[in-house]
Structures are given as structure tokens and as C-alpha cells.
Amino acid sequence: MLSSKKEYHHMLPDRYNFREAEPRLASFWREAGLYAFEPHGPTFVIDTPPPTVSGALHIGHCFSYTQTDVIARFQRMRGKQVFYPMGFDDNGLPTERFAEETLRRKATEMDPQAFIAQCRVLSERTEDDFEALWRRLGLSVDWRYRYSTISPQAQRISQWSFIQLYRAGRVYAQPAPTLWCPECRTAIAQADVDDALLPTLFSTLAFRLANGDVLPIATTRPELLPACVAIFVHPADERYRHLIGSMATIESAAFAEQERIEVPILADEMADPGKGSGAVMCCTFGDSTDIRWWRAHHLPLRAAIGRDGRMTELAGPCAGLKVAEARKRILSALASQNLLLGQETIEHNVGIHERCGTPVEYLHTRQWFIRVLDQKERFLAAGRKIRWNPEYMRSRYEHWVENLQWDWCISRQRYLGVPFPAWRCRACGELLLADLEQLPIDPRTTEPARPCSCGSTDFAPELDVMDTWATSSCSPFLIGRWIDDPAWFAQIFPTDLRPQAHDIIRTWAFYTIVKSLYHTGEIPWKEIMISGHALSASRSKISKSKQHKEPSPAELLERESADALRYWATSVKVGTDTFLNMETVAAGRRLVNKLWNASRFAEGRLEDFAGASAIPATLLPADRWLLSRLGRVIAYATQQLEKGEYAAQRAEVEHFFWSDLCDNYLELTKMRLYGEPGPARAAAQWTLYHALLTALKLLAPYLPYVTDEIYQQFLSRWDGARSIHVSAWPTEHPEWVDLQAEEVGNALLELLRKVRRYKADRGLSVGAELDCLHIEASSALLTALSAARLDIRSATRARTIVFDDGEHVGVLDEQAQERLVLKLG
Structure with a gap:
């Protein structure tokens, strides 16, 4: 029969109220400076992704950033000084488009400086909202080191990088065929292009040979007829070998400034005999093959599409039309003149700008580039020195590097961005770079500090701005105070961890490796952890720029709790895409409640606990069994988190807590725990204390709020830390493991x-x-x-x-x- 004891008055309330506890604990962590980084002792440095300021944060951000936070909290409890800064990427096209949508005005309709000022105001307000949400989610960021990629410090580092790379011969400017977005009216990099499978008409046109015979040419881009400069056939194609070197013509007053287009028939092995008729138009420019032919065969340049995405004067009657309109008009005219031999609807891959979904064009424009094509093997070797988690993501990086076709285009024809610190002398054309001491500088508003070598002081400033990735790729340099604090940089760089999503391996990961190798000769981080995406109901990535029906993070935090949301975010393996599963969120809520209820039970049984002294000599079989299981769980959990495998770790700890501790051990030992004081009760108390405290610590990186509330209100009296998050990670005890x-x-x-x-x-x-x-x-x-x-x-x-x-x-x-x-x- 159980002993009748005086009722124990709990410090833990009957129910856990997360709506009250979570904001209170977040305030405590903030006021106590709990996550402050101190640069002494062993460190763990995270090169955290700066989210773009292009809309509200969504559930996908909570998904991936929580996974990073688990690793940060684990390393902090392991005794590391964790440097976990947060930045915001607010210096480029995504922020401009966000401002245009918010203001409901195009940047081109406003004074540039007034537009930039509006972008800055919007960015600051949005970044404050981001920080508030991150704090509420429980990210253990040291907010003293919050940065912005449009800040003077970021501009200075970006401009410094540009000047150093220019002096090293890695940066150059030249007119060249460039990927161009007609909607955003700017050059873009290869990494900014996504593939989309779109329906289109595959039309066969009737070119004429000198003898009057028809030469069929199949194309998906008839609007580029005014820019046609050659026809290519394969040199081994018996159908056309005799035509190589001759001319072909097509006549129509509907599509060009001249009624007759006459071009040479040339041979090249890139022409595919099995595609269409086997003879293909080369236009400047329809695709990357056209560019290769244009360069290899020294063909003329004819621009039929302008920077605004409309047809140029070269298109005659079609001038000023959008591409799609011109295509319809030209096909209609060709059909009326019996020059359209056939059509079929096909689906083909079209390059679209990943920011706005507009099909990209290839325009001949002057741009700034960083050389990368000559260093592919170096980048591949660097990638193999980094530990990839999951390992298979390295193949995505290598595939990108191996298939690069362009040097990195870093200039943009926009307003909001880091200016190029350069002027060009109007007298002699020489490029003059800013002095390093002048940085950051805007050449559009500031004159050079010295005259040109020719003596002239008449300069034209560089009007373009840098691509946002040219700054984001400097994030390890920015958080490492690269050019201002060598001692700090030596401690911070290379960082320990780069967490990021898999869709920006080709941009942020690749470009950061490029910058790091060029400037330091070292890899930027020891490990890269690649997260998956949170998917919408339509199985597409949830993004800030696209409509979706998923609830907002703020709504979920208020309705379900931060801990429950974090539980869902850490339920799948690293790198895995997943849906917002409310059943998983509910499972997280149940775990929170079970932790609370088990802790309330333990609190009542440990009111006279003597403390966590040496292991009792009177352990019973159930005690020894649970300690053996606990020893295994600690070793496994530590090993898995060292590898970044947060989902496997949490599943094992959760099973131990639910099954071993609550369902079985507490049932086995209730009589002892409720009984009179003595060795048997003391052994159960000691085992229960260590099992519960350890389970809470192992779950603290995932469920930071409820674990800290229980710890501070109940267990800290014996463990001694001011918060579970700065307490010691459970020590491995191989001596506890007992097979018998x-x-x-x-x-x-x-x-x-x-x-x-x-x-x-x-x-x-x-x-x-x-x-x-x-x-x-x-x-x-x-x-x-x-x-x-x-x-x-x-x-x-x-x-x-x-x-x-x-x-x-x-x-x-x-x-x-x-x-x-x-x-x-």
C-alpha cells in the first residue's frame, strides 16, 4: 500500500501555457544576453544565410532556419563559443521588385535617389519584422552582429573585393552576349536562370536556294528572322553537303526593314541532322549555340530585340511589338505568302528569370564579369575538401561547375545595389578605380581623388551596380571583419558551418567558394549543411514572391507554439523537401505536454531528492536497465548531432522519453517513488532525475521553450545553470552501458x-x-x-x-x- 504523504505544492503549474511562457522566456534570453558570443576558447562559427528582403518570411524559412538553430544550440551546450550572426540581403533586384510591388510604381517611374530611399525605409521595417519573428521562433542568434548587405560595411567589403580581383586580372568588362531579363531590364547571371517546360509552335519555314529550290528551316523563334545571320548544317549531312558555301534567302515585307534576308549556308558539327530539317538558323541571339557559332565563324551582329523586350527597328513593321506579338504577326505573314511549310505544337525547355518568371533573352551589352571558366578544376577540388551534408548534394555542386558556360556576370542595370567603385576618363577612355581608403564610395555622386594619368579630370562614373550575389558571396568576409580586424578574421575564417538550401548551391555556395579561393586561397567553411524546402499543396517550393495558401509563421506560432513548429521542422532528414504537416505539428504539441506532465510528476517525487551525487550502490534492475539505455542514447544523440543528423537524434531521444522513461520506468518504480525514504527510493529518485534531466537537455535544441521553463522552474536547483541552453551537454557514460x-x-x-x-x-x-x-x-x-x-x-x-x-x-x-x-x- 502506498504511503500517505503530505501533499507537495508544485512549482510547475497544472498546465503549460506556451502563449505566456514563450514570449517571457524570449525576453529573458534577450535581456540575459544568453547567446552572446565571446571570442575566447573553442569556437563554432556559422555563416548564416541572409534572407532576401523581398516579402514576408514564410513557413519554409522556419523549416530551414530551425534546423540550423538546433546545431547552434547543440554546439553551445557542448561548451563552444557559438558565433551565430544573422544578416539580411537587401541590396539587389529582389528588394527592388518588392519595393515596386509595395509602392505600386516602377523604379523607372521615380527619381532614382527617391526610389532608393524608399527601398531603404521598406527594408529596415521589414528586417525588424524578420528579427521579431526569428526571436519568437527561438533562434539563438547573437543579434548584436545583425548585418545588412546594403550597409556601408558590406559595400566597403564588396568594393574592396572588386578592386582586388580587378588588379589580379580576375575581373573584366566587355560588350558581350549576355543573359537579359526584359521584365527586370537587367543583365543576369547563368545561376539566375531556371528551366521551364513550356508549349510552343515548332514552325518550318521556306528559305530559297539560288536555283529556286526550297530549303526547309524549322524554328521556335520566327521573330528572330530579322536577326538571322547564317544557316548551319552538319558537315557530314549528305543532304546539304553540296550547299555549304552557297546562299539562302527568304523574302517578306512583314518582318524586317529589308524585304529580303540573304544568309550563307555554313557547316558546323553542332548542327543536329536529326532535329527538324537538319538545317538550322543562326540568329543573334536565340540561344547559347547561336553565340558559339557567332564567335567561331565571325558572323555579323544583328539585334532584333531591345532591352525592353520589344522588337527593334531592324524588325521593320514589327518594331515596337513585344516578342509574342511579333511572333504571331510574322507567322501569319509567312503563312499568307505560302512560306510556312508546317507547324506542330511541342514542349521545350525555356530559360526563365528565376526572380520574375520571364523568358530570358541573349542581348549584346557591356557588362562586368569575374573569370571562372578557367578555374573549374580548382573549384571542383575545393568542393571536395568541404564536408557536404547530405553527401549527395556535392554532386549538384559539381554538376553545376562542370556545366558552366559563362563567366560570372556581376553587373546589373538597376538602382539598388553596391556601386562599382570606378570612373572612366572621357578624354582617353582609361578606367580609374577608387582608392581603398575612399571605400565605400558611390562614383555617381563622388569624384575621383586624383586626375587621370592623361591629366584630365573629366570622368564618367560607372552607372551599373553589382549583382546581389557579388555581396552575399562575401558573407564570411563580412562577419569576419576581413579588412578591418585581422585577429578577429583569423579566429572566424574559415567558418565551421554554412547552412543553406539546395536551390542556391549554384549561386551562394558556388560564388562564396569562388570569392574565398580568389582572396584567401582557402575554402570558406569546413562543412555545408543543405536543407530541403517546405512545399506548398501544389508541390512547389514556398517562396516570398509567390502566392501560397499555407498559414503564416506568426499565425502558427500563436496557434500551435514555437516548440511544436520547430518539432515539425526537424522531423525529416537533412536535405529533404516536405509539406507542412499539421499532424506532425500536433505530435510536437503532445510531446511538449508530455514533457510538462512527466516533469510535474517527477517534481512531486523529488521534493526530498538529495542531489546528483555519486551513483547509488543500491540500484535495482529497472534502474540499471534505464541507465544502460540512457548511456546508449547519450552516445547516439551526440554522435548524430556532431554529423548534423538532427532528425535521427530526436527520434531516438523521443522514443527513450516516451517508451523507456514514461511508459515503462515510471510504471515500474511508482511504488518506490511514492514510498518511504530509503535506499530503494533514493535509487529511483537518482535514476529518474538523471533520465529526465538528460532527456530535456537532449531535446533542448529542438524544443527550447518548454525545456528551459521546466529546467529553470525545477531542475536548475541541482544542475546549477541559469538556463538549460547554457548548461552542459550530457556527458557520455560508457560505464552505464550494461548488457546484462x-x-x-x-x-x-x-x-x-x-x-x-x-x-x-x-x-x-x-x-x-x-x-x-x-x-x-x-x-x-x-x-x-x-x-x-x-x-x-x-x-x-x-x-x-x-x-x-x-x-x-x-x-x-x-x-x-x-x-x-x-x-x-
Whole structure:
């Protein structure tokens, strides 16, 4: 019979109110400077992704940034000084487009400086909102180091990088075929282009040969006829070999400033005999093949499409039309003149600007480039020095590097961005770079500090701005104070971890590796952890710039709690895409409640706990079993998080907490925990304390709020830290692992399962008493089980327990109404 004790008054309330606790704890962490980085001792540095300021944060951000925070919290509890800064990418096209949508005006319709000022105001307000959400989610960021990629410090580092690369011969400017977005009216890099499978017409046109015969030419871009400069055939194609060197013409007054287009027929092995008619137009420019032919064969340049995406004067009657309109008009005119031999609808890959979804064009414009094509092997070798998590993501990086076709275009024809620190002399054309001491500088508003070498002081400023990736790729330099604090930089660089999503491997990861190698000769980070995406109901990536129906993070935080949302975010393996699964969020909420209720139970049983001194000598079989399991869980959890495998770690800890600790150990030891003081109760108290504290610590990186609330209100009196998040990570105890204890423990669990099944089959409650429990097992197992008699009675509610080794039967209660005979082992 359980001892009657004076009722214990809990410090932990009956229910956990996350709406009250989470904001309160977030304020405490902030005021206490709990996550402040101090540059001494062992460090762990995270090169955190600066989210673009292009709309509201969404559930996908909570998904990936929580995964990073788990690693940060783990390393902090491991005794590392964690440098975990947060930045915001607010210096480029995404922010401009966000401002245009917010203001409902195009940048081209406003004074440039007024537009930039509006962008700055909007960015600052949005970044404050971002920070508030990150704090509410529980990210353990040191907000003293918050940065912006349009800040003077970021501009200075970006301009410094540009000047150093220019002096090293890695940067150049030249007129060249360039990827161009007609909607955003700017050059873009190869990495800014996505592929989209779109329907289009594959039209066969009738060119004429000198003898009057028809030469069929199939194309998806008839609007580029005014820019046609040649026709190519394969040199081994017997159908056309005799035509190489001759001319072909097409006549129509509907599509060009001249009525007749006459071009040479040339041979090149890139012409595909099996595609269309085998003869193909080369226009300047329809695709990258056209560019290669134009360069290799020294063809003329004819620009039929302008920077605004409309046809140029070269298109004659079609001048001023948008590309799609011109295409329809030209096809209609060709059909009316019997020059359209056939059409079929096909689907083909079209390059679109990933920012706005507009099909890109290839225009001949002057741009700034960083040389990368001549260094592919170096970039591949650097990628292999970095640990990729998951490992297979490295192949995506290598595939990108191996298939690069362009040097990195870093100039943009926009307003909001880091200016190029350069002027060009109007007298002699020489480029003059700013002095390093002048940085940051805007050449559009500031004159050079010295005259040109020719003596002139008449300069034209560089009007373009840098691509946002040219600044974001400097993030390790920015957080490392690269050019201002060599001692700090030596401690910060290379960073330990770069977390990022897989869609920006080709941009942020690649460009950062490029900059790091060019400036330091080293890789920028030791490990890169690639997150997946949160997907919408339509199976597409949730993004700030696209409409989606998923609830906002603020709504979910208020409705479900930060801990429950973080639980969902860490439920899949690294690199895996997933949907917002409200059942998983609900499972997180149940875990939070179970932690709370188990802790309230433990609080009542530990009111006279003597403290976490040396391991008791009087441990019973159930205690030794649980400690052995706990020793394994600590070792596994630590190993998995060292590898960044947060999902596997949490699943194992969660199983230990639910099954081993709550469902089984607490049931086995309730009699001892409720009983009178003594060695048996002290052993259960000691085991319960260590198991609960360890489970809370192992789950603290995932569920930071509820674990810290329990710790501060209950367990810190013995463990001693001001917060669970700056307490010590559980120490591995290989001496706790005991195979024999686990065998006995497994026998106890088998016994519990059989008793529970027996009661369930008869409609009895779990707490129903049994008259007699008859246990048959080997002599060795019975010896251990007999030492657990009190715990067996606690879990089974058996009045009488008989142990039988098959030879010596114990005294049976012949009057028992309910007798259960179990065979174990």
C-alpha cells in the first residue's frame, strides 16, 4: 500500500501555457544576453544565410532556419563559443521588385535617389519584422552582429573585393552576349536562370536556294528572322553537303526593314541532322549555340530585340511589338505568302528569370564579369575538401561547375545595389578605380581623388551596380571583419558551418567558394549543411514572391507554439523537401505536454531528492536497465548531432522519453517513488532525475521553450545553470552501458507487455489488481527479477508474485481468483 504523504505544492503549474511562457522566456534570453558570443576558447562559427528582403518570411524559412538553430544550440551546450550572426540581403533586384510591388510604381517611374530611399525605409521595417519573428521562433542568434548587405560595411567589403580581383586580372568588362531579363531590364547571371517546360509552335519555314529550290528551316523563334545571320548544317549531312558555301534567302515585307534576308549556308558539327530539317538558323541571339557559332565563324551582329523586350527597328513593321506579338504577326505573314511549310505544337525547355518568371533573352551589352571558366578544376577540388551534408548534394555542386558556360556576370542595370567603385576618363577612355581608403564610395555622386594619368579630370562614373550575389558571396568576409580586424578574421575564417538550401548551391555556395579561393586561397567553411524546402499543396517550393495558401509563421506560432513548429521542422532528414504537416505539428504539441506532465510528476517525487551525487550502490534492475539505455542514447544523440543528423537524434531521444522513461520506468518504480525514504527510493529518485534531466537537455535544441521553463522552474536547483541552453551537454557514460542489465530490463518489459495484453483482453484497466502473478524463467533470470519484485508489483498491481524456475515452485495462493502464469526468457 502506498504511503500517505503530505501533499507537495508544485512549482510547475497544472498546465503549460506556451502563449505566456514563450514570449517571457524570449525576453529573458534577450535581456540575459544568453547567446552572446565571446571570442575566447573553442569556437563554432556559422555563416548564416541572409534572407532576401523581398516579402514576408514564410513557413519554409522556419523549416530551414530551425534546423540550423538546433546545431547552434547543440554546439553551445557542448561548451563552444557559438558565433551565430544573422544578416539580411537587401541590396539587389529582389528588394527592388518588392519595393515596386509595395509602392505600386516602377523604379523607372521615380527619381532614382527617391526610389532608393524608399527601398531603404521598406527594408529596415521589414528586417525588424524578420528579427521579431526569428526571436519568437527561438533562434539563438547573437543579434548584436545583425548585418545588412546594403550597409556601408558590406559595400566597403564588396568594393574592396572588386578592386582586388580587378588588379589580379580576375575581373573584366566587355560588350558581350549576355543573359537579359526584359521584365527586370537587367543583365543576369547563368545561376539566375531556371528551366521551364513550356508549349510552343515548332514552325518550318521556306528559305530559297539560288536555283529556286526550297530549303526547309524549322524554328521556335520566327521573330528572330530579322536577326538571322547564317544557316548551319552538319558537315557530314549528305543532304546539304553540296550547299555549304552557297546562299539562302527568304523574302517578306512583314518582318524586317529589308524585304529580303540573304544568309550563307555554313557547316558546323553542332548542327543536329536529326532535329527538324537538319538545317538550322543562326540568329543573334536565340540561344547559347547561336553565340558559339557567332564567335567561331565571325558572323555579323544583328539585334532584333531591345532591352525592353520589344522588337527593334531592324524588325521593320514589327518594331515596337513585344516578342509574342511579333511572333504571331510574322507567322501569319509567312503563312499568307505560302512560306510556312508546317507547324506542330511541342514542349521545350525555356530559360526563365528565376526572380520574375520571364523568358530570358541573349542581348549584346557591356557588362562586368569575374573569370571562372578557367578555374573549374580548382573549384571542383575545393568542393571536395568541404564536408557536404547530405553527401549527395556535392554532386549538384559539381554538376553545376562542370556545366558552366559563362563567366560570372556581376553587373546589373538597376538602382539598388553596391556601386562599382570606378570612373572612366572621357578624354582617353582609361578606367580609374577608387582608392581603398575612399571605400565605400558611390562614383555617381563622388569624384575621383586624383586626375587621370592623361591629366584630365573629366570622368564618367560607372552607372551599373553589382549583382546581389557579388555581396552575399562575401558573407564570411563580412562577419569576419576581413579588412578591418585581422585577429578577429583569423579566429572566424574559415567558418565551421554554412547552412543553406539546395536551390542556391549554384549561386551562394558556388560564388562564396569562388570569392574565398580568389582572396584567401582557402575554402570558406569546413562543412555545408543543405536543407530541403517546405512545399506548398501544389508541390512547389514556398517562396516570398509567390502566392501560397499555407498559414503564416506568426499565425502558427500563436496557434500551435514555437516548440511544436520547430518539432515539425526537424522531423525529416537533412536535405529533404516536405509539406507542412499539421499532424506532425500536433505530435510536437503532445510531446511538449508530455514533457510538462512527466516533469510535474517527477517534481512531486523529488521534493526530498538529495542531489546528483555519486551513483547509488543500491540500484535495482529497472534502474540499471534505464541507465544502460540512457548511456546508449547519450552516445547516439551526440554522435548524430556532431554529423548534423538532427532528425535521427530526436527520434531516438523521443522514443527513450516516451517508451523507456514514461511508459515503462515510471510504471515500474511508482511504488518506490511514492514510498518511504530509503535506499530503494533514493535509487529511483537518482535514476529518474538523471533520465529526465538528460532527456530535456537532449531535446533542448529542438524544443527550447518548454525545456528551459521546466529546467529553470525545477531542475536548475541541482544542475546549477541559469538556463538549460547554457548548461552542459550530457556527458557520455560508457560505464552505464550494461548488457546484462538490458537483458533483465527486456524481460521486465516483456512481462509488462503480457500483463497489459492480459488485462486489455479481459476489459480490465491498466491499474486493475491481479490476485497472483506466476512467473516462470531460468534460475539466473529469476534471481534478477526477484530483486525487482517491488517494481513488478508496482507495474502489474499483483498481490502475490510467484517465481518458478521449473524445478522449485514457490508457494501458490490457491485461493486466488485471478492467476496469470507467464513464461519469460
